[in-house]
Amino acid sequence: MATSPLREKKFLLAFIIFWVVMTIDHACVLYWFGMPLKAAMADSAISNILLLILSLLVINMLRFYMPRGEQHVNIFALCLILSLVWIFTLRWLLKISIGSFTVGYSTLLQQSIPIRFSIGFLLLGCITLVSILWFSQKEQKENETRKADAEKLAREAELFKLRQQLQPHFLFNSLNSINALIGTRPEEARKMVQQLSDFLRGTIKKEETQWVTLQEELQYLQLYLDIEKVRFGNRLSTEINVADEVLQMKLPALLLQPIVENAIKFGLYDTTGDTVIRIDASVENHHLMIRVQNPFDPDTASPHHKGTGFGLQSIQRRLYLHFARTDLLTTAANGTIFNTIVKIPQGKS
Amino acid sequence: MHKVIIIDDEPLARSIVIEYLQHHTQLELVQECGDGFEGLKAIMQHKPDLIFLDIQMPKITGFEMLELIEQPPAVIFTTAFDEYAIKAFESHAVDYLLKPFNRERFDKAITKWEEQKSKAPDKSTQDLLDAVSLSPSQSQRIVVKNGSKIKIIPVHDVFYLEAADDYVKVHTQEGYFLKNKTMNHFEQALDGEQFVRSHRSYIVNVQQITRIDPNEKDNHVAVLRSGARVPVSRSGYGKLKEVLGL
Numbered sequence: 001m002a003t004s005p006l007r008e009k010k011f012l013l014a015f016i017i018f019w020v021v022m023t024i025d026h027a028c029v030l031y032w033f034g035m036p037l038k039a040a041m042a043d044s045a046i047s048n049i050l051l052l053i054l055s056l057l058v059i060n061m062l063r064f065y066m067p068r069g070e071q072h073v074n075i076f077a078l079c080l081i082l083s084l085v086w087i088f089t090l091r092w093l094l095k096i097s098i099g100s101f102t103v104g105y106s107t108l109l110q111q112s113i114p115i116r117f118s119i120g121f122l123l124l125g126c127i128t129l130v131s132i133l134w135f136s137q138k139e140q141k142e143n144e145t146r147k148a149d150a151e152k153l154a155r156e157a158e159l160f161k162l163r164q165q166l167q168p169h170f171l172f173n174s175l176n177s178i179n180a181l182i183g184t185r186p187e188e189a190r191k192m193v194q195q196l197s198d199f200l201r202g203t204i205k206k207e208e209t210q211w212v213t214l215q216e217e218l219q220y221l222q223l224y225l226d227i228e229k230v231r232f233g234n235r236l237s238t239e240i241n242v243a244d245e246v247l248q249m250k251l252p253a254l255l256l257q258p259i260v261e262n263a264i265k266f267g268l269y270d271t272t273g274d275t276v277i278r279i280d281a282s283v284e285n286h287h288l289m290i291r292v293q294n295p296f297d298p299d300t301a302s303p304h305h306k307g308t309g310f311g312l313q314s315i316q317r318r319l320y321l322h323f324a325r326t327d328l329l330t331t332a333a334n335g336t337i338f339n340t341i342v343k344i345p346q347g348k349s
Numbered sequence: 350m351h352k353v354i355i356i357d358d359e360p361l362a363r364s365i366v367i368e369y370l371q372h373h374t375q376l377e378l379v380q381e382c383g384d385g386f387e388g389l390k391a392i393m394q395h396k397p398d399l400i401f402l403d404i405q406m407p408k409i410t411g412f413e414m415l416e417l418i419e420q421p422p423a424v425i426f427t428t429a430f431d432e433y434a435i436k437a438f439e440s441h442a443v444d445y446l447l448k449p450f451n452r453e454r455f456d457k458a459i460t461k462w463e464e465q466k467s468k469a470p471d472k473s474t475q476d477l478l479d480a481v482s483l484s485p486s487q488s489q490r491i492v493v494k495n496g497s498k499i500k501i502i503p504v505h506d507v508f509y510l511e512a513a514d515d516y517v518k519v520h521t522q523e524g525y526f527l528k529n530k531t532m533n534h535f536e537q538a539l540d541g542e543q544f545v546r547s548h549r550s551y552i553v554n555v556q557q558i559t560r561i562d563p564n565e566k567d568n569h570v571a572v573l574r575s576g577a578r579v580p581v582s583r584s585g586y587g588k589l590k591e592v593l594g595l
Contacts, residue, residue, distance in 0.1 A: 173362070175448070
């Protein structure tokens with residue numbers, strides 16, 4: 001339900017001043033035409049209070065019933081009827097009150113009826129028009145807010161889902177590695193359970209819209225890399241090269257890990273040799289630029305890796321939801337090295 | 350003694366199988382392998398009675414490796430998560446172990462294998478491979494054996510397929526490779542928008558076609574970029590026109 005315009009302080013003040021001015025003006029005009037001051041004031045008070053009551057009625061009614069399309073005719077008719085009701089009631093009221101003690105009042109009243117009616121009708125019409133404008137604007141604003149809220153909710157839900165796409169493959173294989181370690185190297189098994197728990201806790205606790213520093217994200221990434229290194233043994237090694245000055249730059253939480261995960265999978269499953277994953281970060285035109293490199297075999301790479309594979313599609317989508325840009329994630333093959341480059345605009349938190 | 354080979358790219362995943370195997374003295378581990386290439390070589394060399402095979406492995410999957418073997422040995426699959434594969438396992442009588450698995454479950458798989466050993470397991474493995482090769486991830490490429498070398502052909506590099514007795518000739522830039530599958534299999538497995546069965550004995554990659562010329566009688570012939578001419582039957586012509594939007 002839209003709030004009445006009278007709830008707005010400024011509007012209410014203007015409304016009251018208007019009626020006071022109207023009432024004084026009305027009395028002055030009658031006085032000018034030769035009516036005794038007392039009678040003029042009484043006439044003005046009665047007329048305008050009655051009109052005020054009808055105006056409030058119209059405003060309140062429009063709060064609940066907004067005309068749509070052709071129903072505007074009804075509103076016009078309503079104004080007309082209300083004006084007529086007003087004029088007849090007024091005529092009767094004034095006759096029995098002021099008419100009884102003022103000489104020559106009846107003639108003046110009779111002559112002024114058309115003028116009074118016109119003014120009353122115009123005034124009611126104006127008030128109706130202003131109310132309709134007020135309420136429709138309110139309604140539109142509310143719709144916009146609702147739409148924006150719904151969009152925000154959908155966006156957050158989508159971000160949440162995209163982040164939650166933890167690979168079951170990774171989880172089960174890690175558990176399998178732990179199972180193997182329990183028998184032979186229980187201390188290492190314990191360590192891996194801890195790493196896996198910390199990693200999983202990281203995916204759960206972070207807010208989807210949260211921004212973290214590169215340093216935090218790298219710490220989280222390290223947990224993941226440690227687990228993967230236990231799984232794949234000597235085949236997997238990483239080189240992380242990040243300058244101190246970029247460590248405090250910010251990026252959306254949990255963005256880097258899926259990119260590295262994609263690179264590791266690509267590297268490990270597309271080649272049979274040792275896989276070196278290189279990660280480096282730098283600043284470029286107020287963007288945090290992170291490059292992840294993995295080896296691959298250009299002859300046999302599955303076609304979907306040549307574009308952006310599935311792992312990267314969800315990153316692409318997340319970047320779009322955050323920044324409304326599609327140019328932040330790029331991939332490039334360079335001989336047998338595959339580069340994934342992500343740029344994070346800075347200056348937003 | 351029965352010979353066993355373990356093929357898995359994760360060292361710890363192999364070590365758990367080795368650990369469980371120690372309780373089965375009738376089984377002798379002859380080799381452990383980290384990928385399908387090594388696996389294939391080891392199988393050729395040792396002719397094992399049983400293999401433990403992971404599915405997601407470097408370069409070629411466990412399934413693709415099996416496809417390259419004429420008479421695959423009995424297989425117990427070990428895998429962590431592969432929705433499509435698990436569905437295929439359940440409908441075919443090959444045993445599989447979902448990682449992580451405990452010793453009881455492992456022992457049960459061995460018992461099952463020993464019971465089935467007397468029967469013919471080849472058939473079920475073949476059925477399984479046929480079922481699995483229809484999965485979207487498997488139909489992106491064709492893995493063939495060329496002498497002792499393994500060749501992975503991305504499907505978009507394929508010019509056309511030609512039936513040749515029990516085999517299918519996969520024609521590419523580098524000549525043709527033989528694959529022991531049927532034409533019907535490829536017609537089903539490959540993307541119908543890209544590969545059209547133009548003739549009873551031919552499936553053509555439409556992206557390679559430069560023009561279609563009329564041939565004798567009702568027949569046509571598709572001329573490929575490489576200059577190869579692929580026969581097009583009357584019904585094949587209809588299918589081609591549909592896919593090409595003519």
